[in-house]
Amino acid sequence: MKKLALFICLMICINLTYSQIYKWIDSQGIVHFTDKPHEGAEKIKLPETQTYTPPKTPEEGTTENQKKEEQPTxxxxxxxxxxxxxxxxxxxxxxxxxxxxxxxxxxxxxxxxxxxxxxxxxxxxxxxxxxxxxxxxxxxxxxxxxxxxxxxxxxxxxxxxxxxxxxxxxxxxxxxxx
The missing domain is CATH 2.60.40.10 (Immunoglobulins)
Incomplete structure (x- = not known):
């Protein structure tokens, strides 16, 4: 039962992180950002998040001869x-x-x-x-x-x-x- 409650809480937290961002300008020219839609607000589209893919590591089956061939003489x-x-x-x-x-x-x-x-x-x-x-x-x-x-x-x-x-x-x- 505890695991189910924890799972539900995590799902709710994940859902909250995917909220939409809105931008609107009031009558005094001040820019506001919010997660709730407002009259005259426009949706902000965020760029793709930056990712990193590490280089491949040598396979475990690499032999000593293959390692020697890769090294310069x-x-x-x-x-x-x-x-x-x-x-x-x-x-x-x-x-x-x-x-x-x-x-x-x-x-x-x-x-x-x-x-x-x-x-x-x-x-x-x-x-x-x-x-x-x-x-x-x-x-x-x-x-x-x-x-x-x-x-x-x-x-x-x-x-x-x-x-x-x-x-x-x-x-x-x-x-x-x-």
Missing amino acids: DEEKYTTLSIIQPENEATIRNNQGYIVVAVEVNPELSAGDMVQVIFDGAPMGDPQSNLVFQLNGVYRGSHSIGVQIVTPSGAVIKTSKTIQIFMHRPRVGMGKKK
């Missing part, structure tokens, strides 16, 4: 890998031999992947997930700089174009006084 994973600072053929004037290297990677690095700086053809320092590197103690002269994206196991995924820079140290030996 290592070569396709990164579309952009470039050195944005310093520019190619830049002359850097720094008595201490510091060079800041900034790297652009698109899309962002995946978990575990890191960037390795290649200085004069050899890896310099450890790979890191940070995209800004500081090279210290660079001797004057011409140098080549490149970067690589490497996996945790050390496999190279992508290599940037190598740039050429020129280190100009106007005065050698300006380091710390002894």
